[in-house]
Amino acid sequence: MQSNSFIRRNLLIDKSLRERAEKVIPAGMWGHMSIAALPEGYPQFFAQSKGSRLTDIDGNQYIDFMCGYGPIILGHKDPDVDAAFIAQMREIDLANGPGEKLVDLAELFVDIIPAADWAMFSKNGTDATTACVMIARSKTKKRKIAIAQGAYHGASPWFTPRLAGTTPEDRSHLVYFNYNDVNSLEEVASSVGDDLAGILVSAFRHDTRADQELPSLAFAKAVREVANRTKSALILDDVRAGFRINLGGSWESLGIRPDLSAWSKAIGNGFPIAAVTGNDHFREAAQKVFVTGSFWTGAAAMAAAEATIQKLLRIDAIRHMEKLGNMLREGIREQALQLGVKVRQTGPVQMPQILFDEDPEFRLGNKFCTTALMHGVYLHPWHNMFLSTAHTESDIEMTLAATQYGLEAVAAEQ
Amino acid sequence: MQSNSFIRRNLLIDKSLRERAEKVIPAGMWGHMSIAALPEGYPQFFAQSKGSRLTDIDGNQYIDFMCGYGPIILGHKDPDVDAAFIAQMREIDLANGPGEKLVDLAELFVDIIPAADWAMFSKNGTDATTACVMIARSKTKKRKIAIAQGAYHGASPWFTPRLAGTTPEDRSHLVYFNYNDVNSLEEVASSVGDDLAGILVSAFRHDTRADQELPSLAFAKAVREVANRTKSALILDDVRAGFRINLGGSWESLGIRPDLSAWSKAIGNGFPIAAVTGNDHFREAAQKVFVTGSFWTGAAAMAAAEATIQKLLRIDAIRHMEKLGNMLREGIREQALQLGVKVRQTGPVQMPQILFDEDPEFRLGNKFCTTALMHGVYLHPWHNMFLSTAHTESDIEMTLAATQYGLEAVAAEQ
Numbered sequence: 001m002q003s004n005s006f007i008r009r010n011l012l013i014d015k016s017l018r019e020r021a022e023k024v025i026p027a028g029m030w031g032h033m034s035i036a037a038l039p040e041g042y043p044q045f046f047a048q049s050k051g052s053r054l055t056d057i058d059g060n061q062y063i064d065f066m067c068g069y070g071p072i073i074l075g076h077k078d079p080d081v082d083a084a085f086i087a088q089m090r091e092i093d094l095a096n097g098p099g100e101k102l103v104d105l106a107e108l109f110v111d112i113i114p115a116a117d118w119a120m121f122s123k124n125g126t127d128a129t130t131a132c133v134m135i136a137r138s139k140t141k142k143r144k145i146a147i148a149q150g151a152y153h154g155a156s157p158w159f160t161p162r163l164a165g166t167t168p169e170d171r172s173h174l175v176y177f178n179y180n181d182v183n184s185l186e187e188v189a190s191s192v193g194d195d196l197a198g199i200l201v202s203a204f205r206h207d208t209r210a211d212q213e214l215p216s217l218a219f220a221k222a223v224r225e226v227a228n229r230t231k232s233a234l235i236l237d238d239v240r241a242g243f244r245i246n247l248g249g250s251w252e253s254l255g256i257r258p259d260l261s262a263w264s265k266a267i268g269n270g271f272p273i274a275a276v277t278g279n280d281h282f283r284e285a286a287q288k289v290f291v292t293g294s295f296w297t298g299a300a301a302m303a304a305a306e307a308t309i310q311k312l313l314r315i316d317a318i319r320h321m322e323k324l325g326n327m328l329r330e331g332i333r334e335q336a337l338q339l340g341v342k343v344r345q346t347g348p349v350q351m352p353q354i355l356f357d358e359d360p361e362f363r364l365g366n367k368f369c370t371t372a373l374m375h376g377v378y379l380h381p382w383h384n385m386f387l388s389t390a391h392t393e394s395d396i397e398m399t400l401a402a403t404q405y406g407l408e409a410v411a412a413e414q
Numbered sequence: 415m416q417s418n419s420f421i422r423r424n425l426l427i428d429k430s431l432r433e434r435a436e437k438v439i440p441a442g443m444w445g446h447m448s449i450a451a452l453p454e455g456y457p458q459f460f461a462q463s464k465g466s467r468l469t470d471i472d473g474n475q476y477i478d479f480m481c482g483y484g485p486i487i488l489g490h491k492d493p494d495v496d497a498a499f500i501a502q503m504r505e506i507d508l509a510n511g512p513g514e515k516l517v518d519l520a521e522l523f524v525d526i527i528p529a530a531d532w533a534m535f536s537k538n539g540t541d542a543t544t545a546c547v548m549i550a551r552s553k554t555k556k557r558k559i560a561i562a563q564g565a566y567h568g569a570s571p572w573f574t575p576r577l578a579g580t581t582p583e584d585r586s587h588l589v590y591f592n593y594n595d596v597n598s599l600e601e602v603a604s605s606v607g608d609d610l611a612g613i614l615v616s617a618f619r620h621d622t623r624a625d626q627e628l629p630s631l632a633f634a635k636a637v638r639e640v641a642n643r644t645k646s647a648l649i650l651d652d653v654r655a656g657f658r659i660n661l662g663g664s665w666e667s668l669g670i671r672p673d674l675s676a677w678s679k680a681i682g683n684g685f686p687i688a689a690v691t692g693n694d695h696f697r698e699a700a701q702k703v704f705v706t707g708s709f710w711t712g713a714a715a716m717a718a719a720e721a722t723i724q725k726l727l728r729i730d731a732i733r734h735m736e737k738l739g740n741m742l743r744e745g746i747r748e749q750a751l752q753l754g755v756k757v758r759q760t761g762p763v764q765m766p767q768i769l770f771d772e773d774p775e776f777r778l779g780n781k782f783c784t785t786a787l788m789h790g791v792y793l794h795p796w797h798n799m800f801l802s803t804a805h806t807e808s809d810i811e812m813t814l815a816a817t818q819y820g821l822e823a824v825a826a827e828q
Contacts, residue, residue: 017517023532024520026697030534031706033511045516046509054509068508071708076509086500094482094684095460095468095490096792097447102459103431106438118437120444123537123686124707134571134579143581155706156570157548158584162704165548167557169583170572239708265708270508272537272686272709283440290576292445292569293538294485294653294679295686378510 013057014043031155032069032383039366039381041373049076051390054378062378063395063402065352067386070240073266074311075390081269081307088303099299105306109277112309113249115257116277120286122296125239126154128262128274129200131291133158135260135278136198136233139285144192146199148179150207153200153237153262173197179205180213182222189226198233198260199223203241203250204347209362209382211355212347220256233259233282239274242266244321244350244386247312271304312389318350321387324396325349328387331400332407339411353384356410367413368406375402427471428457445569446483446797453780453795455787463490465804468792476792477809477816479766481800484654487680488725489804495683495721502717513713519720523691526723527663529671530691534700536710539653539678540568542688543614545705546674547572549692550612550647553699558606560613562593564621567614567651567676587611593619594627596636603640612647612674613637617655617664618761623776623796625769626761634670647673647696653688656680658735658764658800661726685718726803732764735801738810739763742801745814746821753825767798770824781827782820789816 021044022028027036028044035042043056052075054064067073074081092099102121109119122128133145153159157170175192177184179202189196201223205213227234236258238250243266246252259282264274272295278286311317326349336343342357356364365381372379377399379385435458436442441450442458449456457470466489468478481487488495506513516535523533536542547559567573571584589606591598593616603610615637619627641648650672652664657680660666673696678688686709692700725731740763750757756771770778779795786793791813793799 017514021517021520024517024524025534026532026692026700029512030701031704031710033706033711035511044511046506046511046513049506049509057514064510066510068510069708071508077504077507082503085503089496089499090491092460092463092490094485095463096478096480096482097449097458097460098443099460100431100471103434103438106435110438118440120439123709124541126707127538130571134574136579137581138579155704156544158571160548160704162702164702164704165550165552165699167551167587169586172583173581270709270712272712272715274708278440285579286440287444288576288578290445290569290574290578292447293540294483295537295684296445297447298684298686301686 011043011056011058014045017045017057039370041370051075052388052392052395062373062376063399064378065385065387066378066380067388068270069383070265070386071268071270073243073317073388074269074308075388078269078311080311081304084307085271085300085304089300093300094295094298098297099302101299101302101306102297105302108306108309109275112247112313113261113277114252115249115261115279117280118283118286119275119277121302122274122291123272123293125262125264125274126156127291127293128239128264128276129153129237130156131276131289132235132260132262133198133200134289134291135276135282135286136235138288139282140197140232142195142197142232143173144175144195144197145173146175146177146185146188146196148201148205149176150210151179151202152207180216180219182219185222185226189230196230196232198235199227200235200237202237203245206240206347206351206353206384211344212353212384214347215251215254217254220251220254224256227259235259236261238262239264241351243312244318245348247318267308268301268305269308271301273301273305315389317389320389321350324391324393325352325387327393327396328352328399331396332403335400335404335407339407341407341410341414347384350387351384354379355382364410364413367409371406371409372402375405377402425457425470425472428459431459431471453784455784465489466802466806466809476787476790477813478792479799479801480792480794481802482684483797484679484800485682485684487657487731487802488683488722489802492683492725494725495718498721499685499714499718503714507714508709508712512711513716515713515716515720516711519716522720522723523689526661526727527675527691528666529663529675529693531694532692532697532700534690535716536688536705537686537707539676539688540570541705541707542653542676542678542690543567543651544570545690545703546649546676547612547614548703548705549674549690549696549700550649552702553696554611554646556609556611556646557587558589558609558611559587560589560591560599560602560610562615562619563590564624565593565616566621594630594633596633599636599640603644610644610646612649613641614649614651616651617659620654620761620765620798625758626767626798628761629665629668631668634665634668638670641673649673650675652676653678655765657726658732659762661732681722682715682719683722685715687715687719729803731803734803735764738805738807739766739801741807741810742766742813745810746817749814749818749821753821755821755824755828761798764801765798768793769796778824778827781823785820785823786816789819791816
């Protein structure tokens with residue numbers, strides 16, 4: 001196995017930037033990119049990126065398995081996407097209405113996504129999930145939205161995972177089932193009588209700090225069936241998984257089609273764009289809701305999304321990510337077996353989650369990841385990770401050299 | 415007065431694009447940039463932009479007084495801002511954490527905004543107003559938010575102006591006062607007892623379809639005083655007006671400082687970025703709320719914002735916009751007087767609203783604007799407009815040639 005030439009040196013500039021940041025930003029950072037919940041050793045600030053590599057503010061380089069927490073699907077600074085963005089920006093970006101790219105992109109979404117008869121665009125995944133819920137309520141004239149316990153569907157008051165700053169009324173019409181549990185879904189559906197507006201469900205169970213679970217076919221069928229029976233909307237939250245599982249939608253290979261889907265993250269390879277797609281039954285309801293944002297019609301991000309999709313189609317992206325994801329998973333499995341380390345690798349191989357047995361506080365996971373980080377590989381101890389099409393076999397080999405060190409460190413802790 | 419050489423020809427490509435759009439986008443367009451509520455003759459799609467000019471998809475050029483509904487403050491495609499964006503994009507944009515630009519930009523906000531001890535960034539104005547409300551509730555442990563009747567603070571379920579897709583509970587903790595009405599503010603504050611978390615107030619009254627109103631000093635003082643007395647947050651919604659009235663915040667010249675401010679639109683000259691600023695009393699509460707978005711740490715939009723602010727400071731932007739705004743207002747006033755047309759021009763001159771007496775259905779306003787459009791000037795019949803620093807005296811002269819035709823058409827209709 002090839003040895004990894006990256007050795008992390010220091011985080012001196014990062015430390016001084018964090019000190020500056022603490023003065024002018026609450027806690028120095030907010031949201032999912034704060035390193036406050038990560039073990040010591042993670043850099044907060046980054047300086048450069050290219051393909052599968054990220055360089056932190058101190059010049060330490062990493063093979064990146066977070067991909068900006070998902071958006072980077074063709075690799076950092078993909079030349080084709082960046083060129084499309086800049087070319088569009090030189091013509092027109094934000095104006096008093098959209099550019100032609102809006103229609104091109106909506107047509108492309110409708111073309112590649114079998115469940116989609118129409119599309120609308122916005123900026124955040126939360127914009128998209130929120131609009132789906134509004135459209136479902138607008139169509140059905142009902143109120144209740146069923147979501148899986150523990151699932152993340154955005155950071156609005158109505159489902160942000162932390163309750164600070166929210167009121168009970170923000171979520172008074174949410175009801176909860178357990179992912180992959182048909183009985184709990186049926187129970188929750190009957191508990192709300194005639195009032196179910198929608199079932200909002202992630203492409204697969206990708207809660208933080210937990211093993212991932214693909215949807216069972218029985219569960220996906222039950223979601224569709226309950227939605228049909230109750231005349232509610234099946235809303236697929238494809239924000240995190242979209243375009244990594246199936247370019248036609250993450251449930252397409254199950255043969256289950258949502259009424260509405262929320263997209264964001266990977267659709268513009270890191271440029272800010274989100275989308276709602278829906279079928280014709282929900283078209284009129286979609287017209288009635290008022291959702292908007294200052295930058296939602298920006299043409300440059302739409303050009304980036306068009307270029308991203310065209311390239312994903314052209315290079316058989318999902319097969320590439322699956323192949324390398326399998327190589328990584330299989331390599332780690334063998335390493336762990338040899339070392340007697342009990343590791344659980346769950347979810348789709350291109351969106352790996354790596355957790356350790358008997359590790360409720362992530363002590364082992366943290367050791368694994370910080371050791372890998374020292375050897376130039378950026379993994380996450382409890383959030384699912386992401387491969388991109390820029391990862392190469394050589395990247396995976398170098399990564400496996402780092403995970404070998406990481407698993408040895410875990411073995412020594414056990 | 416110089417004659418205007420622009421004559422609109424046709425909207426043939428626009429029409430064909432709208433037909434394509436109607437197939438793949440609900441109603442062909444959504445949100446505030448839909449031309450559905452505008453009179454016949456407005457183009458939906460745009461192809462090029464530069465400085466004060468917009469070119470529609472059919473090649474018709476306009477002097478633009480909407481500036482993308484506000485974001486374009488230095489003119490379309492400002493070369494300095496675009497260069498800063500591209501330079502940053504070539505280094506790093508979205509990664510697993512922010513770039514150094516986050517700290518630079520937060521420091522710059524704190525530096526130029528006297529009320530700000532810290533800043534956080536996001537993508538939509540709605541993100542910013544929503545985060546302010548959450549921070550106010552998190553700090554005060556109270557629930558009620560007082561807002562002015564008819565004000566627009568975003569398109570989330572909790573205050574989108576159309577109710578389709580919302581539930582009554584989404585706004586169960588909103589209470590309403592009348593802008594510039596101290597008594598109504600006092601009444602609403604006492605009506606909620608101990609439960610007032612915040613007063614959310616626009617920089618000035620800029621409701622659509624109504625005359626604009628600057629805040630009276632008595633009103634602004636009362637808002638501050640009620641917030642102090644009830645230990646609630648004074649939240650200034652500076653999304654629409656921010657950086658056009660005063661670079662230190664729109665109430666700075668009144669001597670009234672908000673606890674929290676929401677910013678977006680103009681802060682990045684059209685690149686997608688929003689901000690919350692706050693004082694130290696609200697810092698800890700801001701740390702506690704969980705707000706985040708996939709693209710909120712993108713460094714390129716932050717570089718654009720930094721370049722925008724630096725240029726606004728350098729070129730004495732507000733004085734320039736005020737000077738041209740006065741020239742436009744005075745010119746129209748004289749034209750209307752000569753023609754016996756009763757026109758009301760309200761709000762800050764750099765954010766004009768032009769409405770006609772006895773025109774409840776905007777028949778006269780529509781005539782005025784569509785005539786100006788035919789002569790190459792893009793005005794809006796019922797939404798406040800925006801000047802940018804790219805507008806020149808010659809632009810205003812050409813605009814006044816078009817408004818002369820517009821007012822003559824109005825006079826003929828009366």
